[in-house]
Amino acid sequence: MNNKKTMYILLPLVLVLWGYIIYRFVEQANPELNFANSEPPPLKFNSNKVEKKSYQLLLDYQDPFLRSTNVKNEQADDIHNENQNLVRRLHAWNWPNFTYSGCIRNHKKVVGLLQINSSNLLVQQGQVYHDFKVYQLYSDSIIMEREGEKRTIVKHRN
Numbered sequence: 001m002n003n004k005k006t007m008y009i010l011l012p013l014v015l016v017l018w019g020y021i022i023y024r025f026v027e028q029a030n031p032e033l034n035f036a037n038s039e040p041p042p043l044k045f046n047s048n049k050v051e052k053k054s055y056q057l058l059l060d061y062q063d064p065f066l067r068s069t070n071v072k073n074e075q076a077d078d079i080h081n082e083n084q085n086l087v088r089r090l091h092a093w094n095w096p097n098f099t100y101s102g103c104i105r106n107h108k109k110v111v112g113l114l115q116i117n118s119s120n121l122l123v124q125q126g127q128v129y130h131d132f133k134v135y136q137l138y139s140d141s142i143i144m145e146r147e148g149e150k151r152t153i154v155k156h157r158n
Contacts, residue, residue, distance in 0.1 A: 095146075095151060096116055096117050096130075097116075097117055098114065098115070098116060098142075098144065098153045099114070099115040099153075099156045100112065100113070100114055100115075100141065100142045100153045100154065100155050100156060101113035101114070101115070101155065101156055102139065102140075102155055103137050103138070103139055103142075105139075109124060110124065110125060110137050111123070111124055112124070112134065112137045112142055114129075114134075114142065114153075116129070116130055116132070123137070123142075124137075125137045131146055132144045132145070132146050133145045133146070135150055139155075140154065140155045141153060141154045141155060
């Protein structure tokens, strides 16, 4: 008995819904039905002619890329000499044997597996171990820094 009541209630609702959907579809497909009695408004055309304007480029400025610098700066020579001395000083010592085994990533931090000579270390980016700063950690390499000199150690393949 209960199924008949729901059938009598739901069947007209479904028919009304489908009728409304078909009506909307037909209304959109035939726009002539909506505007059968109305005519489109006349278009207004402005007959004023547009005057062409002419522009003149001012090209009498100096090209910033072709400037010649004939002035020699003495301070630059001093800095260059200091840089050469610094480079010589940086290469005065030898780097130990590094073996990079890869990194472990989780949602908070990255930890690298590094072997310096024979000691195994878990290193993190930015920390200092045996006077070497871990500059950057990647999955296939690590960049180490000591006194401004950086070196890339590639992952050890077994």
